[in-house]
Amino acid sequence: MKRMISICLFAAAVLICVICLIRLYGAGDAQTEEVRYKETRILIETETTEPEELAESMSIREPYAYLIREKDGFLAVYGGDGITFLFETNIRLSSLDAAVQEKAVMGIPITDEKELYDFLESYSS
DSSP, rough: HHHHHHHHHHHHHHHHHHHHHHHHHHHHHHHHHHHHHHHEEEEEEEHHHHHHHHHHHHHHHOOOOOEEEEEEEEEEEEETTSEEEEEEEEEEEGGGGGHHHHHHOEEEEEHHHHHHHHHHHHHHH
16 A cells, blocks of 8 residues: 555656646746747848848948028028028029029038139139
8 A cells, every 4th residue: 555655646746746747847938939029020020121221331421510591592501510600692593403402492402602702702703
């Protein structure tokens, strides 16, 4: 009888160990799958955003001090930020050729003061 009880207790202990191992490794697999899913999703999101960031970072942007734009039919000079209004010129937009008019509507970047005055001098006469 003692032997039978010992065998039953041993079998129960083995069964409990097996159940614990199944839960331990089964939960680990579920967690591993969840981690893999999150990593895959992050990789996919990174791959979709990297080309745009890379393309943007590769574009060469030269700093400019001034921006010439159209204002009320005349050319106006703004700071390099394109917001700070500096002064308005007496150069009419309609007196310029079509290509310069299109550029003036979008904004003509000027790198320094000499280039600014050269530009204004060439179109003021």
